[in-house]
Amino acid sequence: MEETETPEELLTKQHRKEKKDLQAKIQSMKNAVPKNDKKRRKQLLEDIAKLEAELNEKHEEELQQLNNNQDGEKVDLIANGVENLGLDNEETKESKQGRTSKAQKRRDKKAALEKERESRIAEAEVTNLSGFRHQERLKLAQKLAERQLQIKEIPSDGHCMYRALEDQLTARDHGHALDLAQLRALTAKHMRSHANDFLPFLTNPNTGDMYTADEFEKYCSDVEDTAAWGGQLELRALSQVLEMPFEVIQADSPSIVIGEEYTNAPIVLIYMRHAYGLGEHYNSVEPLKEAPKEEES
Structure with a gap:
């Protein structure tokens, strides 16, 4: 007969999985931030420390709750007389049948822990x-x-700006069947061929000097081949490639229009400073959906 896992074993297994998932998330976060961006790397370390501390605190609370629940169960068992020594054969049989229900109790307890976790998130x-x-x-x-x-x-995976543009171009259906990889490749190609337009805005974070040719080539390679975050320089490059303006809407500042020289209707993007743990993020837009009207009584 297969042994049923105890609540402690189930919780330990759950904690190991959550730690493993967090490490995978942390690695993804690290990959999305360029190593030479000191400001964002510093923020990254703070966000990672916060995530780890929150997970440790959650695990401690769950262990404490499990211990409290088990103490309460023991009191209930004694009060109901289940631990009395004078059990006859029929009672013993019922006790064995009760073991099946204990397995269900453990599953219920696991579900309760998950529900509590979701409640804490809410x-x-x-x-x-x-x-x-x-x-x-x-x-x-x-x-x-x-x-x-x-x-x-739009997902927060380092590609948010390009994914938002891809979404907008697809919605317009202007023949711009460009996917994420193509948008990145076009951006890098344009920046390489117009280096003098972009180099003055790129400086080495350690020295403050303008990028060397090798540093600029590394920057362009990251744009093309990695999940390096895109910003205003990349938007400028794509605006010139696609020959269309981009309007970036922000919460606390006026909208920024990139590519004002082009007269067609602008692509609209949303720039958010506080969307996720790492802060800056781009989203797309869509037509406003009206809330359903309540019927009059």
Whole structure:
């Protein structure tokens, strides 16, 4: 007969998986930030430390709760007389049948722990309602609503700017069937062929000097082949390649238009400073969806 795992074993297994998942997430976060970007690397280390501390605190709370639950179960068993020595054969049989229900109890307890974890996440979101992230979203939602638009979420994987542009180009259906890889390749190619336009804005974070030719080539290679985060320089390059303007909407500043020399309707992007742990993030937009009207009684 296969042995049923104890609550301690189940919880230990869950904690190991969560630690492994966190390490994978941390590695992904590290890969998304260039090593020569000291400012973002510093913020990255702070975010990683916060994530690890939160996970450790969560695990300690779950272990404490498990211990408290087990103490309570022992009291209930004694109170119900299950541990009395005068059990006859029928009671013994019922006890054996009860062991099957214990396995179910363990599964229920595991589900309860997961539900509590989700509850803590929800509470954290509520706590964050007064934070920068929520306030930023409120301001952006108001600006977009005036234009009958709303935020369309883009994954935070280092490619957000390019994915947002890909989404907008696809929605326009102007024949720009460009995917993420093509957008990155076009950006790098244009920056290489117009180095004098971009080099003055790129400096070595350690020395403050303008990039050397080798450093610039490394920068362009990262643009093309890695998940290096895209910003205003890359938007400028793509605006010139596609010959269209980009409007970047922000919560606390006026919109920025890149490529004003082009007269067609601009591609609209959302720039967020507090969207995720690493901060800066680009989202796309979509037509505002009206909330369903309540029927009058």
